Amino acid sequence: MRLSVIGQSLVKVFRFAATLVFSAAAFIFILSKVPELFWPGIILALYLASSFLRQDSGRRELTRLPQKGRINAADYLSPSSLDALSDALRKQQVMSGDYDLWLAKSLFEFPEVIWAFERLDVEPAEVIQKINDHLAREPKPKQTREEVDKRIEEIVMRAFEKSIDEVSNYVMPVDVMWALATISENCSKICALFGIDSEDLDEALIFGRVKKVFKRKTGGISITIGGLAGQMSGVRHRTVNRSWTSRPTPTLDMFGTDFTDIARAGQTGFLIGHERVYQRMVNVLGRGSRPNALLLGLPGVGKETIVGHLAYMITRDKVPLALFDKRLVSLDVSSLVSNADQPELQRRINQIFHEIQMAGNIILYIPNIHNLSRTSGERQLSAANIILPLIIANDFPTIGATGPQEYREYVEKDSAFMDAFETIRVEEISEDEAVRFLIYDMLMSEKNNRTMISLGAIKTAVALSRKYFREKPLPSSASDLLHEAWAWALENKVKRLTSEMIVKIAEQKTNIPVRKAGREEAEQLLNIESLIHQRLVDQDEAVSAVGRSLREYRSGLSRKGGPIAAFLFVGPTGVGKTELAKILSEIQFGSEDAMVRVDMSEYQDESSYGRLIGASGGNMGGMLTDPVRQKPYSLVLLDEFEKAHPDVLNLFLQIFDDGRVTDALGRVVDFENTIIIATSNAHSTFIKNSIDEGKTMAMITDELKRKLVDYFKPELLNRFSEIVVFKSLSEKDVEAIAGLQLSSLAKSLDESQGISMRFEEAAVKEIARLGYDPAFGARPLRETISKHIKSPIAEKILKEEIKRGSEVAVGFAEGGFKFDIIK
Amino acid sequence: MDWIFYFVRLFFVRIGDFLRHWYISSFYLLADWTVKFLEWLDRSLALKVTARYWLHPLYQERNVLGYLVGFVVRTIRIVFAVIVYSFVIVFAAVVYLAWAAVPLWLVYKTLEAYGIKTDIF
Numbered sequence: 001m002r003l004s005v006i007g008q009s010l011v012k013v014f015r016f017a018a019t020l021v022f023s024a025a026a027f028i029f030i031l032s033k034v035p036e037l038f039w040p041g042i043i044l045a046l047y048l049a050s051s052f053l054r055q056d057s058g059r060r061e062l063t064r065l066p067q068k069g070r071i072n073a074a075d076y077l078s079p080s081s082l083d084a085l086s087d088a089l090r091k092q093q094v095m096s097g098d099y100d101l102w103l104a105k106s107l108f109e110f111p112e113v114i115w116a117f118e119r120l121d122v123e124p125a126e127v128i129q130k131i132n133d134h135l136a137r138e139p140k141p142k143q144t145r146e147e148v149d150k151r152i153e154e155i156v157m158r159a160f161e162k163s164i165d166e167v168s169n170y171v172m173p174v175d176v177m178w179a180l181a182t183i184s185e186n187c188s189k190i191c192a193l194f195g196i197d198s199e200d201l202d203e204a205l206i207f208g209r210v211k212k213v214f215k216r217k218t219g220g221i222s223i224t225i226g227g228l229a230g231q232m233s234g235v236r237h238r239t240v241n242r243s244w245t246s247r248p249t250p251t252l253d254m255f256g257t258d259f260t261d262i263a264r265a266g267q268t269g270f271l272i273g274h275e276r277v278y279q280r281m282v283n284v285l286g287r288g289s290r291p292n293a294l295l296l297g298l299p300g301v302g303k304e305t306i307v308g309h310l311a312y313m314i315t316r317d318k319v320p321l322a323l324f325d326k327r328l329v330s331l332d333v334s335s336l337v338s339n340a341d342q343p344e345l346q347r348r349i350n351q352i353f354h355e356i357q358m359a360g361n362i363i364l365y366i367p368n369i370h371n372l373s374r375t376s377g378e379r380q381l382s383a384a385n386i387i388l389p390l391i392i393a394n395d396f397p398t399i400g401a402t403g404p405q406e407y408r409e410y411v412e413k414d415s416a417f418m419d420a421f422e423t424i425r426v427e428e429i430s431e432d433e434a435v436r437f438l439i440y441d442m443l444m445s446e447k448n449n450r451t452m453i454s455l456g457a458i459k460t461a462v463a464l465s466r467k468y469f470r471e472k473p474l475p476s477s478a479s480d481l482l483h484e485a486w487a488w489a490l491e492n493k494v495k496r497l498t499s500e501m502i503v504k505i506a507e508q509k510t511n512i513p514v515r516k517a518g519r520e521e522a523e524q525l526l527n528i529e530s531l532i533h534q535r536l537v538d539q540d541e542a543v544s545a546v547g548r549s550l551r552e553y554r555s556g557l558s559r560k561g562g563p564i565a566a567f568l569f570v571g572p573t574g575v576g577k578t579e580l581a582k583i584l585s586e587i588q589f590g591s592e593d594a595m596v597r598v599d600m601s602e603y604q605d606e607s608s609y610g611r612l613i614g615a616s617g618g619n620m621g622g623m624l625t626d627p628v629r630q631k632p633y634s635l636v637l638l639d640e641f642e643k644a645h646p647d648v649l650n651l652f653l654q655i656f657d658d659g660r661v662t663d664a665l666g667r668v669v670d671f672e673n674t675i676i677i678a679t680s681n682a683h684s685t686f687i688k689n690s691i692d693e694g695k696t697m698a699m700i701t702d703e704l705k706r707k708l709v710d711y712f713k714p715e716l717l718n719r720f721s722e723i724v725v726f727k728s729l730s731e732k733d734v735e736a737i738a739g740l741q742l743s744s745l746a747k748s749l750d751e752s753q754g755i756s757m758r759f760e761e762a763a764v765k766e767i768a769r770l771g772y773d774p775a776f777g778a779r780p781l782r783e784t785i786s787k788h789i790k791s792p793i794a795e796k797i798l799k800e801e802i803k804r805g806s807e808v809a810v811g812f813a814e815g816g817f818k819f820d821i822i823k
Numbered sequence: 824m825d826w827i828f829y830f831v832r833l834f835f836v837r838i839g840d841f842l843r844h845w846y847i848s849s850f851y852l853l854a855d856w857t858v859k860f861l862e863w864l865d866r867s868l869a870l871k872v873t874a875r876y877w878l879h880p881l882y883q884e885r886n887v888l889g890y891l892v893g894f895v896v897r898t899i900r901i902v903f904a905v906i907v908y909s910f911v912i913v914f915a916a917v918v919y920l921a922w923a924a925v926p927l928w929l930v931y932k933t934l935e936a937y938g939i940k941t942d943i944f
Contacts, residue, residue, distance in 0.1 A: 007826035014830055035936035043929050047841055064851060242869035242896070245877040247883050264866075317871075360883050402879050778914055 005093045008086060009443050023048055023365065057080060058170040060162055060292055069723045073160040078170040080110060080157070084168040085152055085176070092148060092241060097135045099148045100184035103155070106129050107180070110173040120681045121456040121498050122194045122520065130190050137368040154242030155179050174205045204455045237261050241325045244362035251351045252329055259311035259328040259365065269312025272437040273429035278306050285310075285397040285421045286322040292398040294369065296407055297668070300476040307365050310399075314363075321602055323363065323397070330365040335374060337383055353390045363398055370410040373417070384414070392420045404666040428473040434462045437475045451489045453497045458482065460499035460666065462738065464506045468632050470670065477572060500525060507716065510633065525551050528587065535583050539737040541697055542569060542724040546584055549675065549721060556714040562659045566676040566719065567741045568641070570704060571726025572684035573776020582679045585635045588675075596627040596636045600644035602680075602691040609648050614664035627793035633673040641678035642711040650718055652676075656719035678720075688728050703723050729778055731768065738768040741785055776798035788817055796821075846923060853922075857915040860909055870904035873897050 003011065018365060022044055029041025061074040069371040079083070084267060090105035095102075107113050114124045143151070156171070158179035163171045177468045180187050182198050191197065194778040263269050271278065277295075282291040282625040293301040311328040313319050331352070337345055356362045366372070372384035393399050400413060400421055411417050429437070435458055442453045458478075465477035472480065483495075485505045489497045524531065528541075528547045536543065549565035569577040603612065613621035628634065641649075655661050659672040683704060704725055709719055717723065729737070742764060767788065771781035789810065796802040796819065807822040865871060879888070881893030 003826055003829055007829070011830055011833070015833075035932075039933040039936055043926070043933065046926070046929070047838075050841055050844060051837075054844060061848070240882065241872075242866075243872040243879070244877045244893070245876050245880055245883065315866075324875075358883055388916045480890055 008090060017053075017472065019048075031593050040205050052306075061169050062160075062171070063167070063169055065164070066309050069108070073171070076160060076163070077156065077170050077391045078172050079170070080173050081171050081176050084110070084173055089148060091154065093145070095135075096140045096142065098141050098186050099143055099151050100155075100180060100186050101131050101135050101605065103176070104184075104187050104190075105135075107173050107177045112172070112174050113177050114207075115175070116174060116201070118452070119204040119455045120194070120200055121454045122196065127190065127194065130193065130736050134186060134190065134208055145272075146258055154183060155346045158183055158654040178202065178205055181234045183611070188553050189526070200459075203439065214676070221260075235266070238264075238327070238346070239537045241327065243325050243363045245325075246327070247355070249329070249352075249355040249362065249563075251348065252331070252355050252362070252733075255348070256329040256331045258328075259308060259330055260314055263308065263311035263328075263438065267314075268308035271302075271309035273433035274302055274306050274426065277424055280307065281399065282320065283309065283333070284324065284424070286320040289395060290420065290422070291395060291581065291607075292400070292421045294400040294401060294411070294421035294423045295404065295426050296404065296423050298428070299403055301426050301428050301473045304367065307399055307401070310363075318347055320479075323521045325362045326397075328363045328365060330367060333366065333368065333383060345383065349383065349386045350389070353387075354396065356396055359393055360396075362395065363399065363786050364391075367401045369407070370402045370406035373410040373414060381812070384417070388414075388416050388420060408665075428477065431462050431466055431474070433813060434456075434474040435459055438462065438478060441475075442480060442482065445483075445486070448494040451486060451495060451497055453482065454499065456499035457485070457497045457502045460502045461485070461506075464502065465621055467494070467509045467670065467672070468506065469666070470629060470632075480734075481509075486594070496753070508732050522553065524587070525554055530582050531587055532580065535643050535740060536576055536580055537733045537740065538729070539580065540566075541578055542726060545722045545724050546675075550588060559671070562656060563636075564670045564675045565721040566656045566721045567678065568708075568717070568720045569677060569679045569726055570682060570684075570723060571687060572728050572777055573681055574773075574779035575726045576675075576727050576778070577679040577726055578637065581635060581637045581679075581775070584675070584677075585637075588637055589633065594631065594634050596624070596631070596634055597639065598624055598637065599639050600642075600648070602642040603644045603648045606645055606647050607644065608791050609651065610664065612648065612651060622663050622669075625661065625667075625669040627666070627675060628671060629663075629669050632670055636674050638676065638678040640680070642682045649712065652678075653716060653719060656716075670684065680711070683707050687725060692726055697725060699729070728774075729772070731772070734772040734778050734781070735765060735768040738771060738781055738785075741781055742767065742789070745785065745789065753806060755797075755806050757793075757800055758809060760809065763817060765811045766812040791816070792819060842926075844883060849922060850919060852926050853915055853919050857911065861911060864907065864911070868900070868904040868907060870901060870908065873904070877901070892914075 001082045024040050026048055026801070027113050029037040030045060032038065032041070033116075037530050054112065062745045065071065073270075074082070082102060084106040088106045091097075091106075092099045092102045108124055108128050108131075117127060156179075159175040160169045162178050168175065178198070181191050181196075181201050191201070194545050237253070238261060239253075242245045259268065281293045281295070285291050293792055295306065297303050307328065307330075310319070310323075312324055314323060314328060317324065329501055336348060336352075340348060352385060354366060359532060374426065381721045398421075407423075435455075435722055438458045438461070439455070442458060446452065461478040461481045465474060465481055469477040469529060471477070483504065485497055485502050488494075488505060489501065491565060494501070495544070503689035525547075528550060529543050532543045532546070545567065546565075549567075554565045558575060569580070571577060581595065582592050585592050591593070598612070612624040613624055614620060614625060624636070628636065638644075638652075651661065655671050655676070660668050660670050661667055687700060687704065690703070695703075703724065705717065705723055708723070746759070748756055750756045767781070770788065771784035772778060793802065793808070802808060802821055807820060809820040810818065811818045830935035877894065877897050878890070879893060881896060882889070884893075
């Protein structure tokens with residue numbers, strides 16, 4: 001590459017010509033049958049065949065790097081990479097411009113690079129266009145030949161290191177592209193324009209390497225999510241181990257599944273994440289005494305996958321000596337105890353454990369080990385009483401698996417159980433690990449159909465599942481979402497599944513507006529105060545505060561790590577605090593039913609804390625946590641907030657700060673998509689008096705915040721997004737409210753009965769007068785309307801004085817309400 | 824004129840690469856295949872594992888018969904595995920030697936065709 005442009009071109013031409021000449025010569029020499037030509041022809045043919053077979057290979061392989069001495073990184077470049085580098089150099093020398101950009105453009109001629117960008121939901125043609133635009137910019141950077149040579153060295157060295165990390169044979173174009181994206185400022189800028197960072201590119205390039213990496217990393221074994229049920233078909237069973245030191249275990253085989261057989265058949269063993277848990281489990285199983293491990297984690301978190309991986313490693317002899325050449329057998333407790341009375345159960349268990357002891361090479365796995373302790377109807381299922389002493393007495397390795405709820409309910413209480421097993425917690429894998437797992441999972445699934453899944457779709461599925469679908473842990477939840485989206489894509493003949501489609505499917509499932517606000521929603525958000533005021537009178541500060549929070553949330557500017565907003569509405573009773581919450585619930589969340597309402601006056605004692613997050617026995621769900629788990633996007637209304645016990649209020653410190661809380665079953669409940677409104681009547685007299693004294697709302701709010709420490713801890717008050725003071729209602733306000741409620745009644749009657757009603761001003765004023773109470777605000781209005789309007793109307797309907805199609809005018813005169821039926 | 828020197832140098836480099844690939848890269852390739860094949864065989868013949876448990880009783884029969892029969896049976900197995908593995912290794916070596924001899928033999932045949940007698944073979 002140190003030749004001039006002309007020199008390089010001449011070398012290329014002569015190489016091509018030489019290849020043609022040698023090929024022709026070999027052909028002619030071999031066919032000539034002249035010995036003097038025949039044998040040289042064979043030599044030539046061998047040389048050409050070798051060149052042909054190695055046309056995609058570099059001069060030397062990375063897997064055989066010398067340990068000492070200097071090496072020339074260029075020897076490890078694949079011919080494609082070298083071509084790209086040379087091609088870019090030629091163009092840069094002729095047309096000037098940034099060498100990095102010319103190289104990026106050259107690399108886009110390779111399918112694996114194009115494919116990687118397609119995986120990132122980026123059209124390669126758009127990227128090339130962007131590169132061309134940058135190249136066309138004036139003034140063009142002047143790079144001397146020395147500078148370019150130095151630059152090439154930097155890029156090659158970076159790509160070289162990357163290839164070693166990826167255990168490649170040669171430095172491939174995808175490695176050069178990665179190096180370029182990492183160290184080139186111009187290329188990084190272009191990637192940033194398309195929302196790509198080096199980590200995204202790294203993962204997308206896995207797709208580009210696809211077959212080689214896939215086969216190497218999985219070793220040809222299949223990926224399973226959700227256990228090994230039904231995996232036994234076509235699997236050869238080994239009754240004894242390879243060293244013939246064990247014995248057959250016919251009874252155990254009858255009630256169990258041999259995981260090592262399944263692993264040997266390549267149907268299990270793939271593991272991503274959980275490395276520490278796996279290592280810990282192996283250490284526990286390999287120790288001399290009490291080699292029993294209890295895997296504790298939510299269903300679907302990967303306990304059985306870890307056990308499957310152990311089975312696979314046993315078949316590959318990649319385990320400590322204590323676990324060498326063993327069989328890992330899963331015991332099915334339910335089949336063991338079915339159709340067995342007590343003596344039969346005892347006999348079966350004794351026989352199984354006798355076989356295990358005699359065999360000497362069994363690792364026993366008991367999934368759902370809590371079933372041993374579970375009682376069943378009239379007959380006590382006392383398998384635990386029989387099996388546990390046997391496990392404790394014998395030193396063969398045992399693995400148990402259970403969930404947090406069952407652990408608390410059945411295992412924790414049993415001291416023998418706790419003594420016998422070392423508990424190892426299995427947490428959900430991280431998002432990065434889930435993405436990697438799903439890349440391999442999707443690559444396998446893509447074999448069976450033609451819909452391509454982009455990396456963005458996988459990442460979006462993982463992020464959305466982590467946020468909104470908490471019923472199952474990762475990667476199961478993300479896998480479910482991906483498969484659902486995939487089914488939709490197949491039905492709609494979509495060739496490429498993108499992140500947008502995943503978002504659409506997720507929104508349909510959760511009713512949470514995941515996407516940015518569309519035009520219609522944006523209009524609604526910008527005018528939300530007007531919409532609210534169609535049903536709520538006055539209280540402008542409160543309405544503005546709510547509107548601001550919602551606009552910030554939907555534009556992505558709200559604080560991360562907490563609820564959308566947490567408000568404390570303070571004011572006298574009956575002034576609209578709860579009404580605002582209901583209106584907001586209907587406008588933003590779809591209906592009033594989307595609201596989670598908790599009356600905090602029911603939590604006045606210390607022990608009531610458990611009712612909010614669930615009882616520790618798992619018998620009762622949390623009155624706060626369960627509804628939010630089911631509807632993560634909702635409004636949470638905490639009425640009479642000041643009446644709750646201080647310990648109960650402490651729960652909200654974490655909710656307001658982190659937006660999450662752990663329930664009694666150890667599940668993390670996410671409040672990040674909730675609006676929390678707490679209402680309180682604290683210091684309502686002070687508010688009323690201050691308003692009467694003519695103080696502004698700002699002054700009242702400031703003073704009130706200082707006074708509220710009488711009821712709430714300062715750290716709790718600080719965590720509210722806003723403390724909003726509700727004013728007492730004036731007569732005019734109450735009239736307006738009466739008018740709204742009467743209009744609502746008229747609308748309801750029109751829709752249900754076909755009866756139109758109109759209310760004269762005098763009637764409205766009288767309803768307002770009767771329905772207002774300084775102590776209760778506008779709360780008595782509903783009862784007043786019911787007594788003076790609804791009840792008489794109901795009587796007239798029943799007497800058929802008012803029928804469908806009637807028009808009724810309601811007035812007030814001579815101390816009574818008049819109902820004029822016009823037609 | 825640099826390009827001419829480069830082209831000539833390239834010619835010799837390519838010949839060197841050809842010989843390196845033919846002799847060294849192919850050696851590593853064949854060695855890898857042989858090792859993988861032996862590992863695959865070991866999953867059935869289990870030489871390593873059998874040797875580790877050579878003196879253990881057969882099928883956990885902890886009596887004279889179990890120890891004796893175990894020793895005899897495992898010895899037979901080890902011997903058989905050694906023979907099979909040796910055959911595989913020798914076969915791989917023969918294949919490699921034949922492979923390595925091919926270019927030399929072709930050169931010899933060429934020289935013979937031109938009447939240049941050699942005593943190499």
